[in-house]
Amino acid sequence: xxxxxxxxxxxxxxxxxxxEDMGGVNALIRERMASKHAPRIPEVTxxxxxxxxxxxRPLLTLASARLCGYQGPFHVHLAATVEFIHTAxxxxxxxxxxxxxxxxxxxxxxxxxxxSSVLVGDYLFARSFQLMVEPGNLRVLNILSNAAATIAEGxxxxxxxxxxxxxxxxxxxxxxxxxxxxxxxxxTEVGGVIAGVPEEQVQALFTYGDALGIAFQIADxxxxxxxxxxxxxxxxxxxxxxxxxxxPLIKAVARASDEERAFWVRTIEKGDQRDGDLEHALxxxxxxxxxxxxxxxxLAWAEKAKDAMxxxxxxxxxxxxxxxxxxxxxxxx
Amino acid sequence: xxxxxxxxxxxxxxxxxxxEDMGGVNALIRERMASKHAPRIPEVTxxxxxxxxxxxRPLLTLASARLCGYQGPFHVHLAATVEFIHTAxxxxxxxxxxxxxxxxxxxxxxxxxxxSSVLVGDYLFARSFQLMVEPGNLRVLNILSNAAATIAEGxxxxxxxxxxxxxxxxxxxxxxxxxxxxxxxxxTEVGGVIAGVPEEQVQALFTYGDALGIAFQIADxxxxxxxxxxxxxxxxxxxxxxxxxxxPLIKAVARASDEERAFWVRTIEKGDQRDGDLEHALxxxxxxxxxxxxxxxxLAWAEKAKDAMxxxxxxxxxxxxxxxxxxxxxxxx
Numbered sequence: 080x081x082x083x084x085x086x087x088x089x090x091x092x093x094x095x096x097x098x099e100d101m102g103g104v105n106a107l108i109r110e111r112m113a114s115k116h117a118p119r120i121p122e123v124t125x126x127x128x129x130x131x132x133x134x135x136r137p138l139l140t141l142a143s144a145r146l147c148g149y150q151g152p153f154h155v156h157l158a159a160t161v162e163f164i165h166t167a168x169x170x171x172x173x174x175x176x177x178x179x180x181x182x183x184x185x186x187x188x189x190x191x192x193x194x195s196s197v198l199v200g201d202y203l204f205a206r207s208f209q210l211m212v213e214p215g216n217l218r219v220l221n222i223l224s225n226a227a228a229t230i231a232e233g234x235x236x237x238x239x240x241x242x243x244x245x246x247x248x249x250x251x252x253x254x255x256x257x258x259x260x261x262x263x264x265x266x267t268e269v270g271g272v273i274a275g276v277p278e279e280q281v282q283a284l285f286t287y288g289d290a291l292g293i294a295f296q297i298a299d300x301x302x303x304x305x306x307x308x309x310x311x312x313x314x315x316x317x318x319x320x321x322x323x324x325x326x327p328l329i330k331a332v333a334r335a336s337d338e339e340r341a342f343w344v345r346t347i348e349k350g351d352q353r354d355g356d357l358e359h360a361l362x363x364x365x366x367x368x369x370x371x372x373x374x375x376x377x378l379a380w381a382e383k384a385k386d387a388m389x390x391x392x393x394x395x396x397x398x399x400x401x402x403x404x405x406x407x408x409x410x411x412x
Numbered sequence: 413x414x415x416x417x418x419x420x421x422x423x424x425x426x427x428x429x430x431x432e433d434m435g436g437v438n439a440l441i442r443e444r445m446a447s448k449h450a451p452r453i454p455e456v457t458x459x460x461x462x463x464x465x466x467x468x469r470p471l472l473t474l475a476s477a478r479l480c481g482y483q484g485p486f487h488v489h490l491a492a493t494v495e496f497i498h499t500a501x502x503x504x505x506x507x508x509x510x511x512x513x514x515x516x517x518x519x520x521x522x523x524x525x526x527x528s529s530v531l532v533g534d535y536l537f538a539r540s541f542q543l544m545v546e547p548g549n550l551r552v553l554n555i556l557s558n559a560a561a562t563i564a565e566g567x568x569x570x571x572x573x574x575x576x577x578x579x580x581x582x583x584x585x586x587x588x589x590x591x592x593x594x595x596x597x598x599x600t601e602v603g604g605v606i607a608g609v610p611e612e613q614v615q616a617l618f619t620y621g622d623a624l625g626i627a628f629q630i631a632d633x634x635x636x637x638x639x640x641x642x643x644x645x646x647x648x649x650x651x652x653x654x655x656x657x658x659x660p661l662i663k664a665v666a667r668a669s670d671e672e673r674a675f676w677v678r679t680i681e682k683g684d685q686r687d688g689d690l691e692h693a694l695x696x697x698x699x700x701x702x703x704x705x706x707x708x709x710x711l712a713w714a715e716k717a718k719d720a721m722x723x724x725x726x727x728x729x730x731x732x733x734x735x736x737x738x739x740x741x742x743x744x745x
Contacts, residue, residue, distance in 0.1 A: 116586050117568040171534060175527040194508040197530055198567045201504060204534070205560035208541055212553045220545045220553065227538035234531045235450040253449050 089403040093138045096396065100141045101134065103155040108162060111206050123187050123199040127166050136161040136266045139400075143270025143284050146396040153214035153273055160223060161266045163207035168230060168262075170200035175238070219269045226265035233257010244332055244340075244348055246324045252293070260292030267291075283390035287400065290384035295407045297377040300325035302410065304361065304370060316357040322347045326376065330369040331360075339363055374411045381408040422735040426471045429729065433474045434467065436488040441495060444539050456520045456532040460499050469494040469599045472733075476603025476617050479729040486547035486606055493556060494599045496540035501563060501595075503533035508571070552602045559598035566590010577665055577673075577681055579657045585626070593625030600624075616723030620733065623720065627713035628740045633658035634706045635743065637697060649690040655680045659709065663702040664693075672696055707744045714741040 094101060108128060114120040137158035144154035172178070173186040174196045180186060188196040204227070211223045237254045240246045267288035271281040303318040304327055318325050324332075324347065332343050342359065345351050364370050384404040391397050427434060441461060447453040470491035477487035505511070506519040507529045513519060521529040537560070544556045570587045573579045600621035604614040636651040637660055651658050657665075657680065665676050675692065678684050697703050717737040724730050 114565050114568070116583070117565050117572060119568050119572050120565065168534075171530050175530055193526070194571055195568070197504050197508055198564060198571060200534075201501075201537070202561065202564035202568060204537055205557065205564045208557040209554075209561055212550065212557050215550055217545065217548055217550075221542075224538065224541040224545050228535065228542055231531060231535035231538045232447055232450050232453065235447070235452050235528070235535060238527055238531060239450060239452050250449070 089399050089406045090133055090135055093142055093399050097141045104137050104158045107155055107159040119195055120199050120202050123191055123195050126187055136165050136262055139266040140270045142396045142400060143267040144274050146394050147271050147274030147276045149274035156210050156213050157269045160207045160210040161262055163203045167200040167203035170196045214273060218272050222265050222268050226261045229261035230257050242322045242348055244343055246329055248329055251326055251329055255293055255296045259296040260289045263292030264288035280390055283387040286387040287384045290380045291404055294377050294380035297326055298408050298411055301373045319357055319360050322350055327364050327369045327373045330372055331364050331367050334367040377408045422732050422739045423466055423468055426475055426732050430474045437470050437491045440488055440492040452528055453532050453535050456524055456528050459520055469498050469595055472599040473603045475729045476600040477607050479727050480604050480607030480609045482607035489543050489546050490602050493540045493543040494595055496536045500533040500536035503529045547606060551605050555598050555601050559594045562594035563590050575655045575681055577676055579662055581662055584659055584662055588626055588629045592629040593622045596625030597621035613723055616720040619720040620717045623713045623717035624737055627710050630659055630710040631741050631744055637703060652690055652693050655683055660697050660702045660706045663705055664697050664700050667700040710741045
């Protein structure tokens with residue numbers, strides 16, 4: 080795809096439009112991930128930060144602040160803050176999940192050790208709090224510290240809710256807010272807050288980030304059952320094999336006959352999986368329209384995100400955020 | 413020892429004098445360690461918070477605020493903040509050190525798992541940031557977020573500096589600030605800041621906490637080589653066996669002959685320890701006056717803490733803080 084084709088992905092177009100601001104964010108990240116005393120910190124951080132992530136969260140903060148007309152310097156600090164929080168959670172997630180690969184490269188816990196991942200993650204959390212204090216805005220601090228608590232609570236909830244067939248769609252949503260949506264919504268909301276726009280617009284930015292994050296995570300969980308592994312980098316059914324109760328499964332379990340329920344108890348709760356179980360799970364997911372209904376939910380959240388944007392003044396950045404909501408669910412069929 | 417004897421320990425007398433405030437701190441801790449969605453969080457937290465720690469850090473904040481004449485409600489929030497930060501670091505430390513016991517009870521990582529300890533620790537960090545935002549004081553936020561970064565940096569430094577014979581007294585001090593003194597000094601400094609006392613007094617409270625924390629940690633490291641295990645709950649030489657380069661060893665290594673150096677390389681760097689090695693290590697520590705000089709350092713830091721207190725108006729609380737500095741090093745001989 081050429082650099083100027085209209086088919087370019089929305090986040091790539093956002094990155095181009097915000098490239099100067101993003102340069103500032105990258106410079107600040109490099110500056111703040113340094114440690115005078117402990118060289119292990121920048122080593123571990125660089126491995127993750129420079130692994131070529133999409134930088135979606137800082138782009139959301141920069142875009143929100145700019146589309147609200149913000150002219151000050153602090154959107155850069157807040158964008159770096161959300162990237163540091165995200166990086167810290169990735170380091171801890173990989174320890175908790177005992178992961179060995181992320182973005183096609185070995186994880187930090189594998190290259191160094193779990194200790195380094197835990198402690199460098201703590202350092203990045205602390206650094207993110209230092210950064211978020213700098214704009215001197217108490218409302219921003221409230222939003223970001225609340226997001227941090229929601230993230231951590233969601234992670235613990237996921238730990239205890241996974242493999243539990245009693246998990247409801249409500250609990251799933253809470254986990255998804257912790258995993259993804261809380262940081263997305265904080266990223267967009269703080270952009271509006273530092274710009275000082277009216278309350279309805281701040282609220283609209285929150286709603287956009289929240290709904291975008293939920294759509295994004297539901298899409299991810301759906302693609303696990305129908306994705307093309309060359310595009311997603313995951314194999315179909317990874318979540319089933321790892322006994323993760325994501326939305327498609329929750330819907331299928333809720334609609335299960337007694338016999339089907341016994342199948343889910345054996346494969347998910349007890350983890351006794353045999354040849355042909357994934358195929359049978361996919362049959363049940365299709366028979367109960369669980370994949371179809373999950374896609375409908377994802378589309379509805381994307382629609383909610385787009386609707387929220389109508390509160391904000393028309394601009395190229397606003398339209399790109401609307402395109403981003405479409406893009407997140409465009410891979411679903 | 414009777415309840416009213418003048419020989420009662422200074423932190424017990426502080427706890428009595430501040431018992432009403434401390435009741436508020438304990439109530440706030442219980443309230444904020446709750447989680448609507450994830451019951452695992454209060455379970456793990458309660459295991460640690462209710463294990464009967466000395467609550468020294470919150471007492472330091474309450475005492476500092478009160479001796480500065482603070483009458484508002486927020487010293488309670490800040491005291492709960494420092495206790496949450498402390499609890500979060502204990503949870504992560506036990507994962508990093510693979511500990512199975514703390515305060516005579518099994519650790520959370522043993523009772524639950526490493527995952528729960530990592531994620532509940534993250535939750536408590538996030539909760540501590542929510543709490544510290546509530547007083548609405550940006551200087552307090554600066555102090556506490558800087559302390560959090562120093563703590564995490566010190567932990568990573570300890571990870572890489574341990575077992576490295578090149579570790580200097582300067583690096584040791586940096587590790588000690590991270591392990592202990594940064595939270596002590598933040599705890600005392602924020603008490604003065606919310607009370608709004610003059611800058612010299614705020615600085616004196618910082619110096620007191622910093623020096624007290626350093627004296628406390630040096631004393632701990634010295635007692636590892638000369639303590640009575642019934643009093644310290646540790647066996648003599650635990651740090652040697654775990655190849656930790658604390659101040660006594662750093663001094664002995666700096667003064668070592670070539671032959672002695674080879675002994676330290678073998679036992680600490682390479683971890684090849686044999687029968688009689690601890691005894692030989694103790695001989696070298698004594699031959700080079702390493703224990704004696706470590707004690708002198710601890711006494712000097714305690715003296716520095718006491719000197720700082722002369723900046724503050726005379727009061728029972730101030731005198732108890734002075735007694736506390738004496739007490740921390742009184743167990744050394």
